[in-house]
Amino acid sequence: MTASFPKGRTVTGERRRAEARQSVTMRDVANLAGVGIATVSRVVNNTGSVTPELVEKVQEAARTLGYRHDATASSLRRADRRTGTVALVLEDVSNPFSSALHRAVSDAAAERGILVLSGSSDESPERERELVETFTARRADGLIVVPTGRADATIEAARRLGIPVVAVDRMVRLDSVDTVTVDNQEGTARAAARLRDLGHRRVAYFGDLATIWTARERFTGFTSVFPDVPPALIRRELHSIDAAEDAARALLALPEPPTAFISGQNLITIGIRRVLQDSGLERRIALTGFDDFPLADLLSPGVSVIAQDPAALGAEAARLLLSRLDGHNGPARHSVVPTRYIARGSGEIRAAAGEAPAAAEVRAPGR
Amino acid sequence: MTASFPKGRTVTGERRRAEARQSVTMRDVANLAGVGIATVSRVVNNTGSVTPELVEKVQEAARTLGYRHDATASSLRRADRRTGTVALVLEDVSNPFSSALHRAVSDAAAERGILVLSGSSDESPERERELVETFTARRADGLIVVPTGRADATIEAARRLGIPVVAVDRMVRLDSVDTVTVDNQEGTARAAARLRDLGHRRVAYFGDLATIWTARERFTGFTSVFPDVPPALIRRELHSIDAAEDAARALLALPEPPTAFISGQNLITIGIRRVLQDSGLERRIALTGFDDFPLADLLSPGVSVIAQDPAALGAEAARLLLSRLDGHNGPARHSVVPTRYIARGSGEIRAAAGEAPAAAEVRAPGR
DNA sequence: TTGAAAGCGATACCAT
């Protein structure tokens, strides 16, 4: 009511607003409250010191005008240029591993009022580059990425812009890039050793694309225990259920089929299991998979796995990134999250024996 | 080289840049290329008309300086104020339904160079409100939300800011809010009728929280076929595997246990199945679940479901939102995506009969 | 076709 008469410029502004359904700005609030725009900024950001009286007046004005702070404009002028967003490049937001990781990052970010942008690379370095470029153009404060095989250039580009980057799930050898991975070699080796101890000698290994770091690591873990497995029992470059099914069927048709399978990945495990089940062999041929999956315990026999903890990976990645955003400036850190073997039956089947082990012995708690 | 002598202001700017590791701006590119900043803008945005010669010069300068466009500043000044981001409020980014939907939205957005912000409400209206507030503060161009029970105020707030909103999976009765849902009632009714036709009379219904619109719809579909089921066989407000397990155990302990279960949701289905399996009843008591889940076909017998297509939901939601962003201004539209019954065995078990149906008869293609 | 200048909405000095 008693607000001073608007200046010419403001009149123009208000005309435009009416036309374009523009939003309420700090200037509008300042005018209504009869204070300077700087004071409004102080109240909104709760910085500096403002008389309680004025605080009230400003808040009142903001309320009646329906003022909404513009984080975009704010970050543009702010000294640190922070946008309060981090970007997450996953292989595929819809797969269980990725989305569990996503959730953990999201939670850690939300705790600090940080938003997360995400996208799926589908293992394409090209797509990954596009994503990182768009994210940096949107001025994300930091980047968490599950790097494709050739992510180095992309990541270095982001680093050059001064944006902290954390690589998760897969190793990247770059200074100043923190990494979070699991003990792929060790986990696979332990599972392989277990099968060896059960008498298995003809153990097939089915792995994912060799461009994927984890796939190479797991394979290395396998060969450390079974260095002399015939090449016919080794299949790599498997990236879908169907591919795994075909490969499994082929091996079962061999004159000397394997007595056990180790799978380097979820979808492969499922494909192998499907074929075993179709052939009625799920209780005679052992199967151990890397990475747990829902319902693995409901199948009969349950599927034994080397379980990773994607939520832990995500939480750790977020922790590392946030510490960088908080100013930490040390050399690259490399966290390794342990895996856990879960015995459910399929990985406890003895070689050559006709009978499955007693159910009670192999039963493990669900997930 | 021949660029005009920098003015005082520019000198200051360059000093700051050196100190703060600031990024390269259009002004820098303009200076190096010896053109006006407006020309750089035209080249970068590929708008207006610029001499091929100058285009080349500008691009050259941008390249050598490592110029990166700032989408944030761009949208601030741009007439339409578009930020090129849409926000997605899911129940939980890590659950399969949500993440499949997420992926579909993400893909549709990516096709137009639009980024997606996402968050999990965990069914909390409070959390949902926070998310929407943060998203609108970040000036998302549009909103796709799986609304919690009391989302109306939140959504209207966004609408008042002129931000298009699409509600997905659950109905919201607000003008100017497009919705995309599935035929929950019909799908459930069809599955129920099927059980009735198999002779079932004592059919238990396990549903999710009644605050969730889909839970109410599905229950309505069930009662339309079984209006007289004893209350003891009806359990609602089930929101976890554990809750479902407890409830299922309780019903099986009844003097007259149900001969069939209908589950209103994934986790419930899994809980029920686990209990049935623990009791060795999975071939004697029928089970049909709403919403498909991975490996449902690998169990034995396979779990019959009323399958939704979350990807289709997401794609349709994205389509509606993008059309609004393209200026479409008609009244609210309401898309309904059909469900599909998938017979895998568990929903084909006859009442009171001891034997399961022949495997061949009920076998259905996987997912 | 091109460039100068006026903002977009907000923050951060610098006086008061």
Added chain:
DNA sequence: ATGGTATCGCTTTCAA
């Protein structure tokens, strides 16, 4: 404690 004002990096008139 408060307000005026110069930017933040960019787009968009408006003249030239």
